[in-house]
Amino acid sequence: MVDPPTPEPDSGRFLLRAALAGLFVVFCVAGATATAALLQVKTVSDTFHRYGHVVDFRKRTITRAEAGQAQTILLVGSDHRYGHANSDARSDTLMLLRIDPDQRAIAALSVPRDLAADIPGHGMSKINAAYGEGGLDLTTRTVERLLSEPGRPFRINHAITATFSGFQQVVDRLHCIYVDVDRRYYHSNAGLPPSEQYSEIDIQPGYRRLCGAKALAYVRYRHGDNDLVRAARQQAFVSDLKQQAGGGDLVAKLKSFVKIFAKTTETDGDLQSSSGLLRLIDLLVFSEHHALVQVHFPAAFVSGPADSALGDYVTTTPGGLAAAVRRFMHADSLGPKRAAPAVARTPRRAGGHRGRGRRAPPAAPAAFGLVPALSAGAPLAKAALRRERLPFPMYVPAWLTPHGVYPPAAPAAPSPIVYVLRDRAGRRHRAYRFVVTENASEGRYYGVEGTNWLSPPILDQRTSPSHAGGRAVRLVGDGGHLRYVIWRTPRAVYWVSNALTLDLSNRQMLGIARSLMRVRR
Secondary structure, X not given: OOOOOOOOOOOOOOOOHHHHHHHHHHHHHHHHXXXXXXXXXXXXXXXXXXXXXXXXXXXXXXXXXXXXXXXXXXXXXXXXXXXXXXXXXXXXXXXXXXXXXXXXXXXXXXXXXXXXXXXXXXXXXXXXXXXXXXXXXXXXXXXXXXXXXOOEOOOEOEEEEEOOOOHXXXXXXXXXXXXXXXXXXXXXXXXXXXXHOOOOEEEOOEEEEEOHHHHHHHHXXXXXXXXXXXXXXXXXXXXXXXXXHOOOOOOXXXXXXXXXXXXXXXXXXXHHOHHHHHHHHHHHHHHOOOEEEEEOOOOEEEOOOOOOOOOOEEEOOHHHHHHHHHHHHOHHHHOHHHHOOOOOOOOOOOOOOOXXXXXXXXXXXXXXXXXXXXXXXXXXXXXXXXXXXXXXXXXXXXXXXXXXXXXXXXXXXXXXXXXXXEOXXXXXXXXXXXXXXXXXXXXXXXXXXXXXXXXXXXXHOOOEEEEEOOEEXXXXXXXXXXXXXXXXXXXXXXXXXXXXXXXXXXXHHHHHHHHEEEEXX
């Protein structure tokens, strides 16, 4: 299901999806500076009281967490303007965050905005309608009802609604975020009637440094994929943000970050009290270096009949939902020690290697759930090398997934794309990206990246060692699935990127990495 284009006003009101990212920017900064914040609780609390917005909740909607206990936080992205009625407001993004001092990871679970849910007092509707009907209180009660089981009530300790105004300035204060962009995101309104105009965007695939405006455009994009892919893109952005938010002069900027957070959010009253802030910041101190892992919502799309009040919607099953809640509550099973499972070392073949030189891929792609594809990729690589001179070898996958194809090349979107990648000091590095389409109608793409920037931020993540054929590789896991398989040589760094929704199996990811072949002009 692909959303039809809808017009967007040019009044400066941003799409809902940016709200969550903006909140996470500030929230992750708070985590990165948790120790400093612990020493400045009164300053933080005073800033909240001066600029913040408090929501009145019904009794027992919010469950107060005791000091040292795990906390579950509901984050809602909304276009609501504080001081105005909720009737015309929408919640486009709902994400749950679980911070537990006894776990090795922080868990995130996105709830699809088009999910059919029982809204208390209003019956079945899409879950994003709850905010317009009853604001953050009703949204919180709806999510709690959705995720509760008989005898196992689901409790939320804090609820936060975020708007969009602080997003760009906070991303820029973080000196931008490097993001592994899976494909080209493009839309131009030139020559289109008003009914087909929406936010313009032009972001090329590859490892891109996204500053305020471009980061906003990337996070807010919603017209070329479906609800599940959008949620996965948000969560991937959050992971990049949390990983890169540490360091720099964040402590010195803490007060300004908190001010932005307070002005652009509304929260429960406990979160704006000194005691509530102290409990949360104390928890962040213990979780500061924990990985953020994504729990994927078990959803399926349903095309509703023309006379249905729901229209097209998302549904789930009780069993699948209960399993997702269990994974969310017990993030240890998804943490970095298990998220990238060790893979048995495979024998080295004649001509194999551990980092450089030529190698012949094993002759069994079917064993990895892949098919031969060198004949499709090698001509593209050779054509790119004739156009562009690279100071390091280019490798192309000899195997792809059965449905994987290279998108048609165009002057504005060559395949592969060869580009200049700048580090934070402004130094130029060269890079290339092969984009592989797995399912274009659903916005599912994976890829292969190479760059002679030997220390990109992607290497700063927690990894597990393994082997892909004769290559020593590093694995980056995400909830039991591989997100990246990284291979380093003395001259370059290469990685295989899974689709945002992690469609490729771990074996397929390792098989593609194993099959990478050097191509010469």
